[in-house]
Amino acid sequence: MPRPRRSAAAKAVKYNDDPLSDEVDDEDAALTDAGESASGASSSRKGGVHKAQDDEAWSQGDDSDDAPARKKARTSTSSSSTKGKGTSKGKSKGKGRAGKLSAFLAMPLDILVEISRHLDPPSLLSMSRANKMMRGVFAHRSAAPIWAIVRGNVDLPQLEATDLSEMQLASLVFERNCHLCGRGRASIVDYALRVRWCKKCQRANLDNQSRIRRKVEDLHVNAFECSPFTFHSLSGYNSGKNPYYCTPDVERISAQLYEVEGKAPKKPRKAKKKKSKKRKYEDEDDESDEEVMDEDDVAKLEAFVKQRHDIVAASQRDAVALVKWERSSITARRESGDAARQAREEAIRQKLLALGYSDADCIINPYSSVWNLVDQPTKLTNSIWTRISPKIIEHVEAQKKRRIASETASRCRIRHAAVQGRYELLLAAEKGEAYLTFPSPSMFAALPSVEPFWVPEGATLTDDAWAAALPAILDEVKLARRAIKVGYARNIVKVLVEAGAPIAAALVKKLEPSETAPVRPIGVLRDAAENHDMVRFGFSSLDLADTADHVGDAELDALFSRLSATFLSTKYNDSKLEHFPDIHRVLRDNRRAADVSDAVLPTVCFVKEVLDILKRTSLPDDRSSRRKLERLGPVFRCHGCDPERLDYDPFYFGRGARASDRSENLYWSDMMEHVTSRHRDTYMQRYMSPHIKHSEIRLSTSTYPPVPLQQPVPARKPATPFVPSRDPSSIEDDELEAWFDAASSDKPSTSGDIELEPVDDELEVADYELEAWYTASRFGDESTTTIADDEFEAWFDEASVDDPTAVGDDELEAWLADTGLDGPPSFADDDIGAWLDAAV
Known part of the structure; x- marks a missing residue:
């Protein structure tokens, strides 16, 4: 359904009508009407908006409004509210408004003109619509020099074509109302056609010659050559090749051409009845008489066509100049906005510096939450700063806190590196088992005697201070070795007890952990620093007082000498079973913390199967049995293993074939490698998955039952026969x-x-x-x-x-x-x- 036109748009004169009279009054009226049309509904054409026959699926941009904005209803004034009552003599109907603008209206005309010379075109347009007096001043032909000066204030080029006045040019360039329907915020403008329109009006009225001929009947033969055109199509495919016209403009120019000729356009021809030959010849004579034009009409038509040719050619040159100005204006506005944003950012920085913040704190990240308060093209005033300063100061305070923590951690890292140099010297001096059980770098740095050399701010590490603290450090290293050893023993004894390995109950009771809090924990100063950046130094938890002194070293060594007391170490996707203290050395050399909890424990089923192998081969549960099992040769197989799994496991991609990839006829070392690589999810607690099919390590020379024997269930009572009641x-x-x-x-x-x-x-x-x-x-x-x-x-x-x-x-x-x-x-x-x- 077509949108109803506004009354103002219906009454407005077209913005690009050429004045046919040289009289001053006619020209003033045209300028006045142009001002009215530019104020809102803007130049509605007589021909109306032509609906597009085929709705184009593309567009060149439009505003989001579907209908023009409604005009605000005029509120009642004091004079209207007192209608019916006696009004005082001499008071006019608009007395209230006149009183507000009385000082402005009483201003001398020279001062008013001088003020208008310093404005820009949009401001002068608004000023000319303030009241009738202003419109009479600035919409008059005599105000053309003022408009030219105002146009020069924004470097807008002067037009070569004479069909557009200065006031109409300002309305075309700076206002956003559609010239056809009056909709606001119309973003599409074509300077060659001298029209600004919305997307809907553009689709309905931008046509080529063939479509216009189908829409408009009895078009004048000179209509297209006298009408402005553009090479910008709706789709953009034929841009620069075929001319496109505004249909209402072509229709209006065609009507003017017929008017210059002194005759009305022909009506559509109707079907004629068959006539006699005599009547046919008379009609042809009449038509030939109508087509004859006198010399004056021919001269007028030729002059009008020549004038339109010059205007059309000039409008093409004006369009190029206006497009170039518009692009340079956009660039200038962008540069001006960037300069204003930088000035505001610098003003905020000066405010923060005055509050005592450093230059590093005043740098606000563009991705921060307060950047939208800083990145504005508005000048920073005291009122604006009062409104936005709490959020900015809060952000700067948090940023300052993070900066101080980062700088503190950086200085701490330097001191920590110095301590690590001392650590390397002590580690290199150790030999044998003392080397294997030496604490990790992070655990050593967290010892109570070592922490004061690098954690506190301002700590210094000198040779004399280190030499004085070295005895206490070595004592703590000895306690750490013992606590680490006890921790490994506690972890492995749990698995062995669950697997049914023969272990003395007294040893199990002695190794029960204490439920009290750590007596002498390490890393106290580091944990009290409340700095999240300290996490980079590693977090090792150890109680130096948890040494289980009532357990002898011989008992612990006997526990770790078991073949089943193994741990898993993982390095670059290469798993391997290790015993203590080798497991600690591997974790220390490849991990940052090397805590006891880093060692991966075997599952109970793995320990059971190892013990079963030892029992079937009549070997003791001792490390020395590993060589004897290896001497048995390839007599081990993985029962229940899927040999096809290797082809689909990305863990082995690009590794190359190994002997442990098979599931049968393996040596003991290959079988252990097979277990730790192919069946980690079954035999290692950290990777154990209850949904994985269970495999079993077996001897190929022994006969196994189908499944391990289960505990016998109570015998059930004999069942009585059941006879159904029917077949x-x-x-x-x-x-x-x-x-x-x-x-x-x-x-x-x-x-x-x-x-x-x-x-x-x-x-x-x-x-x-x-x-x-x-x-x-x-x-x-x-x-x-x-x-x-x-x-x-x-x-x-x-x-x-x-x-x-x-x-x-x-x-x-x-x-x-x-x-x-x-x-x-x-x-x-x-x-x-x-x-x-x-x-x-």
């Missing part, structure tokens, strides 16, 4: 399923056809139901066993039952209830006999 073959599947649901949930069944019995009673069930019962009875929900019929048959063939050739489901259940033993989660045929021999 089992007639029971439907849904009824059987309902029976099992009721039996498992202890809820009464609503079925009257099936006689419910306890779950222990036998019932003819399907294979998958038997499998579910068998799994839940022994292994619970965690088991994922699958038992096939052929495995059951083979199992009973070798079992000592009365009739192994014909075994039914109820007999199987009765046999299991008598023996009190349940089947394994998974087994092979060759392992059935060995399992039954041990079970029955």
Whole structure:
């Protein structure tokens, strides 16, 4: 639905109408009407807005308003509110407004003109619309020199074309109202067409010659050559090739051409009836008479066409000059805005310096939360500073605190490096086990006797001070060695006890940790610094008083001499099992803290399998057994390992093939490498995942049961035979399923056809139901066993039952209830006999 035009736009004269009279009054009226049209609704054309036949999917920018802004309703004045009452004599209707502007209106005209000479075009436009007196002064032809001076104030170029006045030029360049519909904030302007319009009006009225001919009937033959044109199309594809016109302008110029010729445009031709030859010749004579023009009309038409040719050519040159000025004006405004922003930033910096902040604190990051308060093109006044200063000062204070902390940490880093040099000298002097158990650099720097040399601000490290403190430092190093050793022993003894390794209960009790707070913790000064940048020096937790003096060194050495007392060290994706104190040395040389908690402990299943291997080979749980296991040769295999896993594991990408990548026929060293690399998620506590399939380290020369033997379950009572109330073959599947649901949930069944019995009673069930019962009875929900019929048959063939050739489901259940033993989660045929021999 077309938008209704404003009344002001409908009454306004077109902004680029050429005055046809040389009279001064006519020219003044045109200037006055131009001022009115520029104030709001701006030059509505007689032809109206032509709707586009095809809605273009592209645009060149437009404002966000769909309709022109409404004019504010005029509020009632004191004179109107007293209507009907007696008004005092001599008071006019607009007395209130006249009183406010009385001093301004009483100003001499010379002073008013002098003030207007120093304005810019937008200000003078607003001034000319203040009242009728101002409009009469500045919309008059005699005000053209004032407009020229104001135009020069902004370096706006003078136009060569004569169809646009100074006031109309100012309205075209600086105002944002659509010239066709009056909508505000129209951002599209074409200086060649002398029109500013919104996106909708541009789509509806910017056409080429062929489309205009289809829209406008009986167009004058000279209309296009006399109309302004542009080479900017809607799509931009044909820019610079084909001319485009404003349809209302072409329609208006066509009407002016017909007016100059002295005749009206022809009406659309209608279908003619068949006439006689005589009548046809008379009509042709009449038409030939109408087409004849006298010499005066021809001269007027030629003069008008020549005038329009000059205006169109001049408008093209003016468009180039205006576009160049607009670009330079945008650049100048941007540079002016940047200068104003820099001036405001400098003013804020001077304010902060006056408050006592340093230059480093006054630098505000563009990504900070207060940058929008600084980066403004507005001059910093006292009122603005009073409003924005609290947030800026708060930001600067936080920035100052961070700077001080960073500088403190930097100075602390220098002192810490000096302490590390002393540490390297002490470490190089150690030999043997003393070298292996020497604390890590971060742990050494956190000792109570070492911290005062680098943590406090202003601390100094001299040779004399270090020599005086060296005995105390060595004593603390000795305590740290003992505390580290006790920590490793506590961690490994927990795993060994859970795995069932033979360990003295007295040793376990002695190694129980104390629940009290650390008596002599390290890193006290560093933790009290309240500086987050201190984290870069590492955080090691150790209690120098936790030395377990009641535990002898021989007991601890015996514990660590076990083959099963191993730890995992990881370096550049290369895992390796280490014993103490080698594990501490590896962590110290490759980690910053080397705390006791950095060592990765083995899982209980790993320790059990190692102990089982030692038992089967009749070797003691001692480190010396590692060489003996290696001498056995490639007799170890990883049962349950997936050999295809290596091809899809990105952990091994680009590493190259190794002997430990196989799962069988491995040496002991290759098997340990295989375990730590391929099965870390199974055998190492830090990486353990409950969803990974469990593998098992085995000897290929020994016979293993299908699964490790479980504790025997209490024997079940013999089941009484169950006789169904009707033929089992007639029971439907849904009824059987309902029976099992009721039996498992202890809820009464609503079925009257099936006689419910306890779950222990036998019932003819399907294979998958038997499998579910068998799994839940022994292994619970965690088991994922699958038992096939052929495995059951083979199992009973070798079992000592009365009739192994014909075994039914109820007999199987009765046999299991008598023996009190349940089947394994998974087994092979060759392992059935060995399992039954041990079970029955």
